[in-house]
Structure formats: structure tokens, C-alpha cells
Amino acid sequence: xxxxxxxxxxxxxxxxxxxxxxxxxxxxxxxxxxxxxxxxxxxxxxxxxxxxxxxxxxxxxxxxxxxxxxxxxxxxxxxxxxxxxxxxxxxxxxxxxxxxxxxxxxxxxxxxxxxxxxxxxxxxxxxxxxxxxxxxxxxxxxxxxxxxxxxxxxxxxxxxxxxxxxxxxxxxxxxxxxxxxxxxxxxxxxxxxxxxxxxxxxxxxxxxxxxxxxxxxxxxxxxxxxxxxxxxxxxxxxxxxxxxxxxxxxxxxxxxxxxxxxxxxxxxxxxxxxxxxxxxxxxxxxxxxxxxxxxxxxxxxxxxxxxxxxxxxxxxxxxxxxxxxxxxxxxxxxxxxxxxxxxxx
Amino acid sequence: xxxxxxxxxxxxxxxxxxxxxxxxxxxxxxxxxxxxxxxxxxxxxxxxxxxxxxxxxxxxxxxxxxxxxxxxxxxxxxxxxxxxxxxxxxxxxxxxxxxxxxxxxxxxxxxxxxxxxxxxxxxxxxxxxxxxxxxxxxxxxxxxxxxxxxxxxxxxxxxxxxxxxxxxxxxxxxxxxxxxxxxxxxxxxxxxxxxxxxxxxxxxxxxxxxxxxxxxxxxxxxxxxxxxxxxxxxxxxxxxxxxxxxxxxxxxxxxxxxxxxxxxxxxxxxxxxxxxxxxxxxxxxxxxxxxxxxxxxxxxxxxxxxxxxxxxxxxxxxxxxxxxxxxxxxxxxxxxxxxxxxxxxxxxxxxxxxxxxxxxxxxxxxxxxxxxxxxxxxxxxxxxxxxxxxxxxxxxxxxxxxxxxxxxxxxxxxxxxxxxxxxxxxxxxxxxxxxxxxxxxxxxxxxxxxxxxxxxxxxxxxxxxxxxxxxxxxxxxxxxxxxxxxxxxxxxxxxxxxxxxxxxxxxxxxxxxxxxxxxxxxxxxxxxxxxxxxxxxxxxxxxxxxxxxxxxxxxxxxxxxxxxxxxxxxxxxxxxxxxxxxxxxxxxxxx
Numbered sequence: 018x019x020x021x022x023x024x025x026x027x028x029x030x031x032x033x034x035x036x037x038x039x040x041x042x043x044x045x046x047x048x049x050x051x052x053x054x055x056x057x058x059x060x061x062x063x064x065x066x067x068x069x070x071x072x073x074x075x076x077x078x079x080x081x082x083x084x085x086x087x088x089x090x091x092x093x094x095x096x097x098x099x100x101x102x103x104x105x106x107x108x109x110x111x112x113x114x115x116x117x118x119x120x121x122x123x124x125x126x127x128x129x130x131x132x133x134x135x136x137x138x139x140x141x142x143x144x145x146x147x148x149x150x151x152x153x154x155x156x157x158x159x160x161x162x163x164x165x166x167x168x169x170x171x172x173x174x175x176x177x178x179x180x181x182x183x184x185x186x187x188x189x190x191x192x193x194x195x196x197x198x199x200x201x202x203x204x205x206x207x208x209x210x211x212x213x214x215x216x217x218x219x220x221x222x223x224x225x226x227x228x229x230x231x232x233x234x235x236x237x238x239x240x241x242x243x244x245x246x247x248x249x250x251x252x253x254x255x256x257x258x259x260x261x262x263x264x265x266x267x268x269x270x271x272x273x274x275x276x277x278x279x280x281x282x283x284x285x286x287x288x289x290x291x292x293x294x295x296x297x298x299x300x301x302x303x304x305x306x307x308x309x310x311x312x313x314x315x316x317x318x319x320x321x322x323x324x325x326x327x328x329x330x331x332x333x334x335x336x337x338x339x340x341x342x343x344x345x346x347x348x349x350x351x352x353x354x355x356x357x358x359x360x361x362x
Numbered sequence: 363x364x365x366x367x368x369x370x371x372x373x374x375x376x377x378x379x380x381x382x383x384x385x386x387x388x389x390x391x392x393x394x395x396x397x398x399x400x401x402x403x404x405x406x407x408x409x410x411x412x413x414x415x416x417x418x419x420x421x422x423x424x425x426x427x428x429x430x431x432x433x434x435x436x437x438x439x440x441x442x443x444x445x446x447x448x449x450x451x452x453x454x455x456x457x458x459x460x461x462x463x464x465x466x467x468x469x470x471x472x473x474x475x476x477x478x479x480x481x482x483x484x485x486x487x488x489x490x491x492x493x494x495x496x497x498x499x500x501x502x503x504x505x506x507x508x509x510x511x512x513x514x515x516x517x518x519x520x521x522x523x524x525x526x527x528x529x530x531x532x533x534x535x536x537x538x539x540x541x542x543x544x545x546x547x548x549x550x551x552x553x554x555x556x557x558x559x560x561x562x563x564x565x566x567x568x569x570x571x572x573x574x575x576x577x578x579x580x581x582x583x584x585x586x587x588x589x590x591x592x593x594x595x596x597x598x599x600x601x602x603x604x605x606x607x608x609x610x611x612x613x614x615x616x617x618x619x620x621x622x623x624x625x626x627x628x629x630x631x632x633x634x635x636x637x638x639x640x641x642x643x644x645x646x647x648x649x650x651x652x653x654x655x656x657x658x659x660x661x662x663x664x665x666x667x668x669x670x671x672x673x674x675x676x677x678x679x680x681x682x683x684x685x686x687x688x689x690x691x692x693x694x695x696x697x698x699x700x701x702x703x704x705x706x707x708x709x710x711x712x713x714x715x716x717x718x719x720x721x722x723x724x725x726x727x728x729x730x731x732x733x734x735x736x737x738x739x740x741x742x743x744x745x746x747x748x749x750x751x752x753x754x755x756x757x758x759x760x761x762x763x764x765x766x767x768x769x770x771x772x773x774x775x776x777x778x779x780x781x782x783x784x785x786x787x788x789x790x791x792x793x794x795x796x797x798x799x800x801x802x803x804x805x806x807x808x809x810x811x812x813x814x815x816x817x818x819x820x821x822x823x824x825x826x827x828x829x830x831x832x833x834x835x836x837x838x839x840x841x842x843x844x845x846x847x848x849x850x851x852x853x854x855x856x857x858x859x860x861x862x863x864x865x866x867x868x869x870x871x872x873x874x875x876x877x878x879x880x881x882x883x884x885x886x887x888x889x890x891x892x893x894x895x896x897x898x899x900x901x902x903x904x905x906x907x908x909x910x911x912x913x914x915x916x917x918x919x920x921x922x923x924x925x926x927x928x929x930x931x932x933x934x935x936x937x938x939x940x941x942x943x944x945x946x947x948x949x950x951x952x953x
Contacts, residue, residue, distance in 0.1 A: 128607045157611045201602050273606050295615075295886065309453075314885035317483030321453075329456060 018358075020045055021055045021092060023111050024103030028074055029061035032195070033170075033278050034123055037147065038103055040171045040343065041121075044350040046071040055097070057088050059107070089114065099357065102141075108134040117142030119357055121168075124148075124275020124297065125200065127155040135159070143357050147276045148297040164360060166353045169300065171346030172281040172338070179287030179334060180262045188219045188327050191264035191288075193252065193279045194271075196227030202273025204293065205233055207313055211320040212242045219245070219327065224260055226251040261286035266326035269298060270313035277301040284308065284338050289330030291322045307335040364427065365391025365868070366439035366513075367412035368492035368524040370501050372578055376520035378407035383534040387525050388412030390533035393704070394441075394526060394868045402428035402437050402494075409494050409501070411439045416871055418443065418729060419628050425465035432460045435496045436471045441526050442489035442511045443875070444469060445623035450484060474502060482573050482587055486623060486882045488875070490568065492524055500577040507588035507881035509557070509570025509856045512706070512864055516565045522576055524568070527706045527865075528560050538564040541953075545707075546813055547821025548830075550945065553710040553803040554858040556830060561707055561952055570856055571881075588881055591848040594839040597888030604893035613898065614905035616886050618647045620877040624731060625650065631875070632727040634718050635684070637672035639903045640736030642914050644877060646906035648731075651682035655722045655730065657714070660690045661925045672913050679911075687721035691929045702951045704869035710803065710945045712862030713924040716869070723870035730867075734859050735878030738850040739887065741843060741896040745850060749796045750842035756790040781805050781936070794832035797849045803945055812946070843895045855879070 027038035038056075045054050046069050054072050061079040068074050078088035089110045100118040102111030105126055111118035120141045128151065143164040146152035152165055182189075194203040205223055212221055223233060223246060230248060237246040252260060261267075267283030268291045276297040283290050290308035292298030302308040309326065311318040339345070367387045369379045384401055392399075395414030402411040413427035430437040444450070447466035450473060455461075459472040466487075473481040474493050479502060488510035493502045503524060505513050515524045516537045525531045532539060542563040548556040557567035568574075571588040574581055604612070621644060625631050635641050635654035645652055656673040670686050677684035694713070701716050722730045737743050782799050785807070789795030798805075806827060809818035834852035839845050860879070867874040877883070891898050903915045923939065926932060930947070932940035 125606050128611075130608075154607060154611055157614075158608060199602065200606065202606060272603050305449075312882060312886070315483070315882065317480060321477065321480075321484060325453065325456065 018048075018050045018098045019053045019055070019096070020051060020099045020101060021057070021095075021097040021114060022101040022103055023057050023089070023107045023114075024059065024101075025107070026058050026060040026062070026079075027056055027103075028058070028068060029063050029065040029076070030058065031062060033276075034104070036278065037123070037170060040346060041101075041168075041350065042072055043069050044171075044343075044347040045354070047347050048351055048354065055092070055095075057085070057092070059085055059104075085110075099354070105131045105134045108137045108141075112137040112140060115142075116140065120144045122146050122151055122155050122275075124151055125202075125273050127151050127275075130158045139163075142360060145353060148300045150297050150300065151275045164356065166356065168346070168349050168353060169341060170276050170278045170281060171343040172278075172285050172341045173343050174285055174334075174339065177261075177282065177285035178258065179285075179332060181332065182262060182265065186218060188216075189222060189264045190219060190266050190268050190323060191222040191224060191260065191283075192267070192269050193224040193257070193260070193282075194269070195225050196223070196229040196233060198228040198232070200273055201229060202271055202296075204268070204270035204272070204313055205229075206236065207270040207316070207319055208268050208323075209233065209236055209240060209242065209246065211316050211323065212245060213240050214316075214320055215323060217245070219323075220247060221245060222247045222249060222260065222264065224249045224252050257282065258286070261288060264288055266291065266323060266330060268319070268323060268326075269293065270311050270319050271298055272296055272313050274298050274301075280308065281338070281341055284335055287332040287334055289326035289332075290335075291319070291326060301341075303337060303340065306337050364416060364439070364441040365394030365414040365526045365530065366427070366441045366490070366492065366524075367391075367410070367526075367530070368439055368494070368501065368503070369410040369521065370494075370576055371408045371521045372576055372580055373520040374578070379403065379410035379521070380536070381410060383523075383536055384410035384412045387523070387530045387534040388414055390530040391525070391527055393871055396871050398423070398426045400426055400428055402430070402439075404494070404496065411437060411492065411494060413439045416728065416873060417629075418873055419447070419626070420463050420465035421628055422463065425463040425467060427467060429463070429465070429467050429471065431468065431471040431475070432462055433475070436475060437494045437496070438467060438471050438491055440467045440470055440489065440491040441513075442487055442491070442506065443626070443873070444485055444487040444489060445626050446486040448626075479504075479573055479575070479585065486880070490526065498577075500575050502573065502575055503568060504573035505568045505570055507571040507590065508851065508860065508879050510860050510864075510876060510879060512861065513568040514560060514565050515568055517581060518564070519580065522581065528562065528565055529706055531565055532562070538562065540564065542824075543813075543817045543821030544824035545821075546817055546949075547806075547809060547825045548827070549708045549949065550804045550809055550812055551798070551802055551806065551825075551827055552853070552857065553801075553941070553945065554861060555707045555709075556825075556853065556857045559825065570852075589834075589836065590851045590884070591835050591839060591844075592837055593881075593884055593888050594844040594848050594892065595837045597892045598840055598844065600889035601893045602889075604889040608901075609890050609894050609898060610901040610904050612890050613887070613902050614647065614907075616883055617644070617877065617902070617905065618649070620880050620883045621648050621731070623880075624875045624877040627729050629728045631729040631731065632722055632725065633731040634722070634733070634874075635673050635677060636733070637669035637676070637914055637917055638733065638736075639742075639899060639910065639914065640733030640878060642673075642676055642733075642910055643736075643902055643906055644731055644733050645676075645680065645682075646910060651680065652731065653683040653725060653727060654680075654685070655718060655725060655727070656684070656686045657718045657721055658686060658688050659925045660688055661928045662923075672917065676911065676914060685721060685725050687717070687724070689717045693717075694929050700869070701866075702948075704865050705948075705951070706865045707861065708945075708948045708952045709858060709862050710941050710948060711858055711924075712866045713926065715863050715866035715874075719867040719870045719872045719874070723872050727872065729873045729875060732863065732874050732876050733878060734863060734876045735851075735855065735880075736899075736902070738847060738855050739878055739884070739891060740899040740902055741847065741891070742899055743846075743850060745797070745800045746843060746846045746896060749793060749800055749846050749849075752786065752790040752796040752799060753793055756787060756796075759787070760791065781808060789828065792828070792832065793835065793838075793845050793849065794828045797831050797846075797853070798827060801854055803942060839892075841892055844892055847891065851884075
């Protein structure tokens, strides 16, 4: 079986979709039926380690739009058993390579109509969504009624450690994410708003970079908590473990997460975790089984959940986190491929 | 759902609480809670609590009120429902809280123990309660953000008396019956008595969205924990959130969630159904078949107000039990004494809710969903377009050359025979004044001829109607839509629709639940309604899958009108419904 993946980024990429794609590729090549996975990324922004076996990675396609189109044109001459479209924006290309591509969707990119994808959606052989909320919202505007599958994020539990917090007097809340100026849905503002009502020893780490940082700094000043808010700037992968280890609770009262992979990371590090009732965070916390769900519009609920996490939370992985373990991701991927291949025969 | 009483002789020189008075007040509210009743008297005689209970959640006797917690030092009387009580309970148990019932009432006690007064901000539901904290010898009193459940008090400086109804407080025979000119003026200006005023000088409403303590020094500072206007004002900085998802989808998700919460019950839940968008969409979005009830006033059988054909058809397609109940003039006349007895304060509306509640109770329903609140959320009233137009026109007339043309446009929207037309330039320059023009029953200048010079002058002075209206716009939303939404929710809906729904339904021992009047829903939807305005109504009608049928989506709004003009043969009064004449008849019952 030869599989082609068109994606925005994967190896050498930053962020949630790149990570998800890397996991997907790794899961696909673990399937003994798979002979080759060809990956065509739109972006490669940093050096990457050795690729998994059986993977052909067309890094040259990331040089620009023309390179991407050229790579896709060349690949039209080859035969693939399955073409995976890793982003709605790439659907026209995927459709050019296959009459029935398998579309992957994640979060806000699939919650509103995507004009360039609309003409091609009904021809997709299936849709794989990271979460139920994304699938539901995608179906609403796309009217897509063909086979659909859920493939939530995976967490490599062996890559994380639950370590005791270094001794310090402060209690630390943390949110990790891009500080996007336009969407502003991660919940940074919501945590800042309740910070003044929390004890003075509680500080808040805003981990990540983005164009919204100046506004958030200003807001912290207005709320007179600037001295209790730490902006880390961009966080490299290798810095994450130390950051999680320094925190007492992970808080993300968001409204735009397709899933919320960082919640899995925080739980893998043993942090009590607070997520949102109103986006994909609900599924990452398994409807509240793994962490506390809050209404992100309710400062009182957020505050109460933080106080509970700081006073009654324990530093341990929650029971049931292995639902998202990587081997389960591999199993789910295999089941989806089985299903899709049955449909294409 | 219940009727509750709380007496606290807080000053040491006050006589002890009279158990007979507690009993009298509580018994006056028998219809609010026919399932059980109880009285608590503190050992020192300083506190008396009473309750009549309509059992909806945890039907066991142990959940009856007044309810004391496991520790034995907190006792509550509570009217309402806490829809998120199960999740609150789970969190409290993690903190070590212990329970002996599965009721939402006991959750309130533990929530107070663990969170103090800020507990009210964690509640999703409708509520009015009093908690006696015997450890600190203080009472905590609170009412829900919209004011769905009523609560009134009378404080003579030594003893405070609290009850779910004004008439119940009077039944205790310890409260003065001196009329309040401000309450009378408020009734004639707006058609219902605006809180905190009542028809009696010594009785005030515990205002919606407020809470306070009472200790040996009396009532403490009133905490306004959830002003509707502040939610709408805050939403203006949250528009980016509304742009993440199409409005129809968000409306479907959030309203469905609200309905799910409102279906939490240990008894069957029904629904009032008209052919309007709000009630039909609620029923369509509910995840379970719901017994629906529609009424038909027989004189409307062949008129545009007859909604039964569309409602019957809609219900038939849903496949759930449906009842259409015909109401005749004879029945209305026979019920009139009971209606006026149940009417807690004068109001020009509520007769319609009386009959639909009666019909639901006849079907053995104890709980019914209502579509109230949709018009205020989604801007269906003409006030959403008229008020901003009036304000703009008056401003233009005052400040802009050729402004008089704009003013004539605004005048054209009102009938010239209406006394309000003459007052446009007097009141129309502000949102509060324009709201009075839009919603006013009579104009202040008309009051002397109705209630006499003295009462009118005193009432208008104490009420300060325009300032009173402006008071709910604090903080003021910056968009016209946000301002009118705040005005309608904080005045017309709170003082009229919700009050009428309460007395008219409770008289039939029916609990009415309002999924669209929900503070959590408002917080979540506010960015959407501020961003999309009146388009939300269209999106709401399209929210169910499949969307509502075109016969309902495109039906002109008729309102839930009662044929008082026909039934009472009311003389002309400048209104199509003769509602001004009806208000005088109502007022006579309260003199």
C-alpha cells in the first residue's frame, strides 16, 4: 500500500498540526501493509531528525507555491492507494491526485466554510476529525454525509515525566499556546481576569509567542498583576518539560480549540488540568473524567476550579489518560485505514 | 419550586419571631408547593423559616424544607431549581463535603459552606433563597441574575420578613398595608410594578442578581453580582469569538445545552407551544419528545392570533403528545376572581399564562418549558429598531440642520393619536426616555387624571422613571442592540413577563422553566447577539435539524394576546387591545 499525504507541515514543522501529522505518518508506517508513505509539506521551518522508515519526504515542495504545485504535478504520474489531504486548503491539490481523497480536519480551520474547498468536499472518500466538535461543525456547513472517523491526538507517555515541583514559595498556573492577535481564543484573558482575586502567591505563566503579547502585557498592567504574570516568549520543544515541571496547574478556558493537545501534555506531566466545556478541550479531558471542565465565560467557575486545583489537586497522571496513548492512536489509525480501503474497493 | 418564608428578628430589642406569623405567610403560598410544608424555628426564637414545596428534584421526604445540612448549623429555604447541581455536588465531594439527600437544595448549603457568598456565581438555574448561618448568626439572601424567581422583604429596622410573594407577607399581618405611590405610578407607566418597588411602602423586592447578608446590625451592603448590562457590554470586546463559528451552529449548540440543563427533573417535563419561533425551536432542539400544550381563545378561532393550526401540525410531525385547550369567555369570567387572587401585584398581562398553565396542569404536568426570553435575546421586538431610531432622530433634530425631517420620520412610526407622540422630544433624546415612549402604558403627564394629583406627584418623584430605567444601563453597552437588549431583559421581561409567569403558573402548581432566560446562556451567546443582532432570530429558526417549517419561520409575529377587549367589552382607549382600560380594572383590585 502506497499512501500520499499532502499537508501544511509535518517533519521540521511547529505546532499542533505538524505534530499530529508526524504521529499519523509514524502510525501509518507501523502498519505492515504499508510500503511507502510519501509526504508533501507546504512548510519546513526547522531542521528535523531522521525520518521514520518507509517515508519519502518532499522537503523541496516547501520552498514556495510554485515548488508545491510542481511537486504535486510530478506526483500525478505516480499511483497511490490512498491520498490523504492534511488540510482543507490543500483539498484542490488532493482532488487533482485522487478522485476520493481522505480529508483530515482539526479545529477552527474547519468550523467555517472554506471557499476554495467547497467544490471538492463531496468527492472526499471520507473525513477524519480530531474531535467530535470539529466534525459536527464541519458537517454543518459542508453538508458532508459520507464516512467520517475520529482520530484524537496521541500522547507519547514515555516522553514525559511526572516530577516533583522544585521547592518555591509561589504557586504557578500555566497556559501554553500561540498568542494569536485575531482569534484570541486560548483563554489567556480569562485567566488574567481572575488572577487579581487569587492569593498573591499565585503567578501565571503565559508560554508562547505571538502578536497578541503586547496587548496581554497591557491587560496584566491594567489589572495590577503585571508582577505576577510571566511571559516566556517562544518555547522550544526541549524547554517544555521544565516549564510543565515548574507549574502547579494547567489552565486553558479556551473557546477555539479543536482538541487541545497541550492538555494531554500537561496531564502527562501530572498537572491538575482545567479545560473548556465549550470547545475540543472537553474531549481532551474526556468530559471531565481527566480534568476539570469550566465555562470559559464564567470567571467564578474558572476561579473556583483554580482554587480546587491548587488546594486539592495531586501531581499524578489521571487514570484514563492512556486512552490517548500513542499505541491507541496506532490502533485507531489502522482501523480507519481498514475502513477506508474497504470503501475504495 | 416552592414558596418560602424567612423571618429574622435581628435586633436584640425586637420581639421573637411569631411562629403563627411564619405559618400564616407560608400557608398563603400553599399553591406554590402543595407536596410538603415545614417550619424551622431557631432555639432562641430569633429566626423562623417556612416552606411549601413542589417536589421536582429528589422527591423523598428527607429533601423537604427547611433543610439543615449534615453539620447541623446551616438551614435553608429555597425556591427554584439549580440545573448544574450534579456537577457542583461532584466538585464539592472532592472537597470533602457530605450530603444526606440528592437534592439541589442541599448542594446550596454545602456550596455556601465552601465558597461563601460567591457561591451564587457558580449556580446555573433560577433561584431565590435564604440561608440561616447559625455559626455566625447571620442570614444570606440571594436571587438569580434575571429574577426568574421572586423574593420580597419587609424590614422594620428590627425584624426582616422575607417571602416569595407580596400577598404572603401581608397575610402575616405584621406588615403595613400603606400603598406606595411609586409602585402605583410604576404600574401605570409600564404596565407592571418595577422592582424594587411594590404596591406597598413597607415591602421591597430583593432585586434580581443581588445578594446580601443580614446580621445583628441589619441588612448589609447589597452585592450586585450579575448585571445583565455588564454581560452585554463585555461582549462587545468578544466579537472575535462570535466569528469562529457560524451563528446558527453556536445557537444550536448553546441552546441545546441550555435545554438539556432545563430538562433535569425527577418528574415529566412538558412545554408551552405556540406557532412562534421561540417555543417551536425549543421543542425541536430538545433531545427528547416533550408533551406540548397550546391554548386557543375561542374568539380568535378565525383570526390571525389563532396559532393552533401551525402548532398542531408541528407537534404532529414531532410525534409527541400534544394538547390544544380552548378557552372561552365564560371560563375567563368564572376564573377572574381566582386570577386576581393569584396575581401578586397589579399587571396588565398574565391571563394568557394563567390559562396555558391551567391546561398544562390538567395534563398532570408539573414542569413546563417556555420560550420566554427569545424576543429579548434575538431582538424580535419593534423596540430594537424603534428606540435607536427615535434617539437618533431627536438628536438630529436638536443638533443637525434639517433635523426636523428625521424627527418626522420617527413620528411616523407612532400613531399621531397616541399621547406618546407629543412627548417624543421630551423623552426621546435618551435610550431610557425612548424606552419609556416605546413600552409606556401611560405617560407621566397622564397620571394625575388616573390616580389623582397627590399620588401622581409623589409617585413620580419617588420613582424618577427615566432615571430608574437608565439605572439598568450600568455599565451601558455601546451598541444600540446591546442597550435595548439590556433594557428589555432588565425591565419588561423581569418586571412583567417573569413575574406574570411566576404567579400564573404557581397558582396551578406548575413550574415553568425558561431555557432562553439563563445567565450562562446569555454570557455565552452575548458576543454572537452583539455581532449579528436581529439576524440571530433567523439563525435560531434554522438551528434545528431540519430547520423549522416555512409556515412557522415566515409567520408574522403576533404576540401571545388575550382577547380582553372582546371578553370585557372594553371601551376605546387609544390602543388596539384596550389595555389601558384593562389596567384600570386591574388597579381597582389592589386599592
